[in-house]
Amino acid sequence: MRIIVLGSAAGGGFPQWNCGCEACALFWQGDPRVRARTQSSVAVSASGEKWLLLNCSPDVRLQILQTRALHPQGTKRGSPIEGVFLTNGDIDHVAGLLSLRESQPFVIFGTTAVLAEIGRNQIFAAVDESIVPRKRVELDRPVVMADGLTIEPFTVAGKVPLYRESDAPETKGEWQSTIGLKISKGETQFYYIPGCADIDPALRARLKNAPLVLFDGTLWQDDEMIRQGIGSKTGRRMGHVSMSGPEGSIAGLGDLGIQRKVFIHINNSNPVLIDGTPERRQAEAAGWEIAYDGMEIEL
Numbered sequence: 001m002r003i004i005v006l007g008s009a010a011g012g013g014f015p016q017w018n019c020g021c022e023a024c025a026l027f028w029q030g031d032p033r034v035r036a037r038t039q040s041s042v043a044v045s046a047s048g049e050k051w052l053l054l055n056c057s058p059d060v061r062l063q064i065l066q067t068r069a070l071h072p073q074g075t076k077r078g079s080p081i082e083g084v085f086l087t088n089g090d091i092d093h094v095a096g097l098l099s100l101r102e103s104q105p106f107v108i109f110g111t112t113a114v115l116a117e118i119g120r121n122q123i124f125a126a127v128d129e130s131i132v133p134r135k136r137v138e139l140d141r142p143v144v145m146a147d148g149l150t151i152e153p154f155t156v157a158g159k160v161p162l163y164r165e166s167d168a169p170e171t172k173g174e175w176q177s178t179i180g181l182k183i184s185k186g187e188t189q190f191y192y193i194p195g196c197a198d199i200d201p202a203l204r205a206r207l208k209n210a211p212l213v214l215f216d217g218t219l220w221q222d223d224e225m226i227r228q229g230i231g232s233k234t235g236r237r238m239g240h241v242s243m244s245g246p247e248g249s250i251a252g253l254g255d256l257g258i259q260r261k262v263f264i265h266i267n268n269s270n271p272v273l274i275d276g277t278p279e280r281r282q283a284e285a286a287g288w289e290i291a292y293d294g295m296e297i298e299l
């Protein structure tokens with residue numbers, strides 16, 4: 001199984017277009033300790049020929065340009081991309097579908113809740129359903145892809161997309177609005193969980209001894225956007241568990257025997273984006289890697 005990180009940043013990417021936070025400012029100054037990252041998405045393939053995208057970010061066109069395996073392979077019209085599997089309806093995970101609207105057949109997979117977001121937003125009608133069918137998936141029911149990958153969706157704590165929020169949205173709801181994916185080929189498997197609001201016992205049990213987990217790395221600290229003066233929301237309010245602290249992902253996923261742990265969906269405010277920071281060193285010392293665009297993993 002081949003895995004390519006197409007995008008490693010959270011919504012807005014890194015640097016964010018209008019941001020002068022510490023990490024973004026380093027980028028604008030040309031500092032070599034930071035590198036640009038597009039919004040989170042992963043491509044996975046059993047054969048190396050047909051590819052499944054896990055989410056479809058607003059940067060998908062650039063991501064395809066940067067990834068040879070996803071280029072059209074010699075036909076007048078065609079693409080190695082066979083499908084897109086959505087983990088929620090967030091803008092950074094679905095808006096790229098609009099860039100794939102050129103009468104090219106592929107399949108969009110999502111839960112009832114996530115497909116409903118796409119269905120409600122009329123602009124997605126441009127991704128013609130008669131050419132690009134939308135397949136509803138059920139939680140805990142594995143979906144078998146043509147080239148031998150099996151994808152099992154499961155619920156994780158999360159919230160509805162930003163554009164659907166009420167004044168006080170439930171931020172740790174466990175329904176179909178946010179899912180994680182277990183991707184397997186034969187005995188090989190990994191987990192893709194780019195958004196998660198809580199490390200609960202069910203999730204810990206599921207991830208025990210996993211060979212590889214790509215996990216929500218949005219924030220280092222719950223209130224870092226407030227501390228840095230660039231926002232008013234905490235990570236919890238956004239539906240993301242932070243890396244640090246007793247309830248954080250480093251602690252919560254630390255003692256489970258996971259063989260390889262990679263943070264993805266990293267927000268521009270997160271100090272792990274800067275080479276050599278104490279936070280980066282702390283994450284690495286705890287066995288975590290920080291995903292970057294173009295990172296390839298063979299399982």
Ligand code: MLT
Pocket residue numbers: 010011012090091092162195238239
């Ligand atoms: C998130 O991950 O919380 C969302 O992508 C935020 C957003 O839509 O800007």
Ligand code: MN
Pocket residue numbers: 010011090092093265
């Ligand atoms: Mn996001």
Ligand code: ZN
Pocket residue numbers: 015016019020021022023024025268269
């Ligand atoms: Zn920033």
